[in-house]
Amino acid sequence: MKTQRVIALCLCIFSIIQVRAQIRETILDLIQGNADSAIVFDSSHVEAETINQDSLLVIQLQQLLEDSKLSEANLRMEYEQYKLNVLASDSIKRHKQRQRIDSLRHTTQGSPVVVDGDTLFYLYTKKGGQSALQRAQETGELIELVGKKINLDPNRVYIEHTDIFSDIMYDTEVLVSFTDADAMWEGISRDSLAANRKQIVVNQFHQMKSQYGIWRMVERVVYCLLVLIVQYLLYRLTCWGFARIEKKILGLKDTTLKPISIQSYEILNTEKQVGLLLFANKIVKFIVVLLQLLISLPIIFSIFPGTKGIALQLLDYFLIPIKKIVYGVIGYIPNLISIFVIWYAVKSLVRLARYVALEIESGNLKFNNFFPEWAMPTFNIVRILLYTFMIAMIYNYLPGADSGVFQGISVFVGLIISLGSSTLIANLMAGLVITYMRPFRVGDRIKLNDTTGDIIEKTPLVTRVKTPKNEIVTVPNSFVMSSLTTNYSSSAQEYGLIIHSDVSIGYDTPWQQIHELLIQAALTTPYIEAEPRPFVLQTKLDDWYVVYQINAYTRHPEHMAAIFSHLHQHIQDVFFEAGVEIMSPHYMGIRNSDQVFMPNEYLHKDGQKSDS
Numbered sequence: 001m002k003t004q005r006v007i008a009l010c011l012c013i014f015s016i017i018q019v020r021a022q023i024r025e026t027i028l029d030l031i032q033g034n035a036d037s038a039i040v041f042d043s044s045h046v047e048a049e050t051i052n053q054d055s056l057l058v059i060q061l062q063q064l065l066e067d068s069k070l071s072e073a074n075l076r077m078e079y080e081q082y083k084l085n086v087l088a089s090d091s092i093k094r095h096k097q098r099q100r101i102d103s104l105r106h107t108t109q110g111s112p113v114v115v116d117g118d119t120l121f122y123l124y125t126k127k128g129g130q131s132a133l134q135r136a137q138e139t140g141e142l143i144e145l146v147g148k149k150i151n152l153d154p155n156r157v158y159i160e161h162t163d164i165f166s167d168i169m170y171d172t173e174v175l176v177s178f179t180d181a182d183a184m185w186e187g188i189s190r191d192s193l194a195a196n197r198k199q200i201v202v203n204q205f206h207q208m209k210s211q212y213g214i215w216r217m218v219e220r221v222v223y224c225l226l227v228l229i230v231q232y233l234l235y236r237l238t239c240w241g242f243a244r245i246e247k248k249i250l251g252l253k254d255t256t257l258k259p260i261s262i263q264s265y266e267i268l269n270t271e272k273q274v275g276l277l278l279f280a281n282k283i284v285k286f287i288v289v290l291l292q293l294l295i296s297l298p299i300i301f302s303i304f305p306g307t308k309g310i311a312l313q314l315l316d317y318f319l320i321p322i323k324k325i326v327y328g329v330i331g332y333i334p335n336l337i338s339i340f341v342i343w344y345a346v347k348s349l350v351r352l353a354r355y356v357a358l359e360i361e362s363g364n365l366k367f368n369n370f371f372p373e374w375a376m377p378t379f380n381i382v383r384i385l386l387y388t389f390m391i392a393m394i395y396n397y398l399p400g401a402d403s404g405v406f407q408g409i410s411v412f413v414g415l416i417i418s419l420g421s422s423t424l425i426a427n428l429m430a431g432l433v434i435t436y437m438r439p440f441r442v443g444d445r446i447k448l449n450d451t452t453g454d455i456i457e458k459t460p461l462v463t464r465v466k467t468p469k470n471e472i473v474t475v476p477n478s479f480v481m482s483s484l485t486t487n488y489s490s491s492a493q494e495y496g497l498i499i500h501s502d503v504s505i506g507y508d509t510p511w512q513q514i515h516e517l518l519i520q521a522a523l524t525t526p527y528i529e530a531e532p533r534p535f536v537l538q539t540k541l542d543d544w545y546v547v548y549q550i551n552a553y554t555r556h557p558e559h560m561a562a563i564f565s566h567l568h569q570h571i572q573d574v575f576f577e578a579g580v581e582i583m584s585p586h587y588m589g590i591r592n593s594d595q596v597f598m599p600n601e602y603l604h605k606d607g608q609k610s611d612s
Contacts, residue, residue, distance in 0.1 A: 111136035124185040147208035154205035166194035335397040346390040377435040430477035431460040444489035445557040488557035496553035504545040521570035522552040529553040545583040
């Protein structure tokens with residue numbers, strides 16, 4: 001609209017200038033032509049011709065003047081008509097634009113011009129290639145930049161009007177420009193809008209001058225020095241206080257502190273307690289100093305407007321994690337209650353299962369085909385299942401359970417366990433099978449391949465055997481499952497374990513006598529049962545001797561080594577007293593028929609057998 005008006009005005013001015021230029025050229029041509037004519041005619045006709053030509057020239061000039069006035073009047077009429085048409089068109093456009101703005105005023109939010117945290121006014125329209133938001137941001141930054149100048153003078157703000165814009169200026173800088181569209185959004189004229197906004201900017205400059213002026217800067221520096229001095233004094237006071245505490249801790253070593261022990265094991269002596277207290281003192285001192293810095297640094301930064309954002313950021317570094325932790329704990333309370341309920345329920349079930357297992361193990365509670373030694377292993381299995389069920393139930397209530405990282409770690413741990421626990425699983429399964437197969441119990445004397453000893457421990461993974469030589473042999477349960485196991489104790493209490501030993505005697509001794517001697521030796525041996533009575537088996541008839549086997553019952557397989565030792569001693573004593581030679585092991589050599597190989601106490605002085 002403004003552009004069309006300017007173009008029309010320029011066309012009219014150009015037309016008038018062109019008409020006047022034509023008139024000027026015509027007059028000059030006439031004058032020039034008269035001059036040339038005066039040169040040609042002779043002097044006698046100069047005066048008459050000059051008078052005539054002047055008369056004609058005046059007539060022509062008058063005619064041209066009348067024509068130019070008529071043309072100028074016509075042009076003015078055309079310009080006024082065009083101006084009326086333009087004004088009518090502008091009025092229609094303004095009316096439509098005002099209606100459109102009124103319809104958008106309640107739904108369209110303006111872009112705020114923010115300076116130093118304060119919103120001065122709003123912009124609604126774009127200007128040139130800038131949107132309203134870009135205009136508002138650029139205007140706010142420019143006003144804030146000018147307002148922070150140390151030599152700021154709010155009285156140097158003025159308004160400069162043109163046909164298109166009303167600019168608020170500071171010296172030579174344009175702070176903000178307003179158009180007719182901006183005025184329509186506010187419902188006032190462009191001049192009134194510029195004046196109102198100028199007053200707002202001037203007030204903001206007065207406020208910023210009070211904050212960023214020279215005296216205000218000196219005041220801030222003084223405050224900063226005071227904070228630094230107070231911080232230094234607090235630091236010195238903190239160091240002095242914790243030094244006093246350190247001296248008191250050192251003095252407690254020989255006065256108040258006593259060793260902490262459980263039974264005869266000393267967990268912490270006085271020196272270790274002093275060391276822990278000194279370490280705790282240093283940690284508390286570090287925390288106190290850190291808290292002082294976290295308080296003083298934001299205060300220092302907040303004194304200066306340019307670093308106020310840093311102060312807020314430092315406070316955020318300290319407060320945001322604390323807020324997150326506090327809010328996280330408060331928000332996690334319902335899940336924590338659910339986890340506690342699940343844990344308590346499972347814990348109660350485990351206690352109930354333990355009570356039942358102990359009753360079964362002690363024999364107070366009996367079930368058909370369920371042996372007492374199965375009670376605790378079964379309880380352990382039930383406990384593992386219950387805790388597994390508990391973990392599955394509370395998994396979804398754990399913090400971060402839905403995150404991909406938590407799930408990835410869970411999958412990775414499960415994969416590692418599955419890949420590295422094949423032997424572990426094999427031993428666990430073997431231990432479970434061994435428990436319910438009942439090949440032995442704790443305390444039983446067994447023989448596992450070449451290892452003989454007493455079972456001292458059964459775990460889900462290994463079985464430990466103590467040999468008669470007090471050697472502790474640890475055997476994986478998978479090896480126990482795949483090996484031949486001989487249990488000497490399983491039937492010893494009910495039937496009696498039969499132990500046996502072989503002895504070789506020559507053919508010259510009656511077998512009846514040998515039987516009696518072997519049974520007599522067995523009955524005098526400790527831990528050998530008189531009933532059932534020992535018996536003798538003749539297991540072999542060799543070239544030079546007969547092999548007799550003494551079999552005797554015992555209910556103490558744990559003393560097998562001592563039983564065999566005493567049995568062999570008594571066999572020797574009984575046979576030598578009866579004058580019977582033992583041919584085992586093989587005896588080879590040249591001998592006299594009158595020579596007898598026995599201990600001297602069982603022979604006469606002449607080397608013959610004793611009658612006894």
